[in-house]
Amino acid sequence: MFPLVRVPASPHMDIALTYATADNFTGKPVYGAHAGCFLNAEAAALLDKAAELARPLALKLKLLDAFRPSEAQWVLWNHTPDAGFLADPRRGSPHSRGAAIDLTLVRHDSGEELDMGTPFDAFTPLSHHGNQGISPEAQMNRHLLLGIMTTAGWDFYRNEWWHYQLFNVRERYPVLSDSILGADRMMPR
Numbered sequence: 166m167f168p169l170v171r172v173p174a175s176p177h178m179d180i181a182l183t184y185a186t187a188d189n190f191t192g193k194p195v196y197g198a199h200a201g202c203f204l205n206a207e208a209a210a211l212l213d214k215a216a217e218l219a220r221p222l223a224l225k226l227k228l229l230d231a232f233r234p235s236e237a238q239w240v241l242w243n244h245t246p247d248a249g250f251l252a253d254p255r256r257g258s259p260h261s262r263g264a265a266i267d268l269t270l271v272r273h274d275s276g277e278e279l280d281m282g283t284p285f286d287a288f289t290p291l292s293h294h295g296n297q298g299i300s301p302e303a304q305m306n307r308h309l310l311l312g313i314m315t316t317a318g319w320d321f322y323r324n325e326w327w328h329y330q331l332f333n334v335r336e337r338y339p340v341l342s343d344s345i346l347g348a349d350r351m352m353p354r
Contacts, residue, residue, distance in 0.1 A: 169205055169232055177219070180227075202232075205331075208331055214318065218317055224271065224272060227278065231265070231267075232260060233260035234341065238251075239254045259330035262340055266329050269281060281307055282299025283299070286327075293323060294323050
């Protein structure tokens with residue numbers, strides 16, 4: 166089994182788990198009150214590397230989602246079964262393997278999010294990497310995030326500017342359920 170490690174908030178990383186609130190595309194919390202930001206050890210190390218790359222640019226990472234138990238993936242899929250933006254839970258999501266992160270960049274001094282052209286989880290072609298239908302500033306910000314994350318060793322998903330994952334995750338890591346963290350850790354009961 167591949168243990169998960171908690172990713173703590175720090176001066177270089179803000180944690181704002183969108184699915185722990187009702188402010189997500191389902192309109193209700195998907196994670197329970199004890200939700201935390203978890204990744205497998207390899208992903209956590211690469212995330213630290215990305216935060217270090219952002220730091221000299223007066224930027225920090227804002228983490229929107231990380232480990233997503235398979236049960237949560239089913240909740241999202243049952244609400245919006247769109248294979249262009251959500252992994253079919255029968256196949257398994259990189260998030261459910263502790264090997265993916267959804268994030269954006271924020272200014273270190275103010276915490277203001279950089280303009281990425283669309284909000285997180287905007288299930289539209291405007292969210293695709295390389296889409297030129299967004300402002301030049303947003304395109305530059307996406308390229309900046311892409312550069313930081315790929316330099317740190319992450320792979321990206323072309324349909325979502327916010328999603329990064331480890332390479333070859335389906336071959337290397339198993340799908341994990343909520344029980345990996347102990348009873349009632351992530352999913353509401």
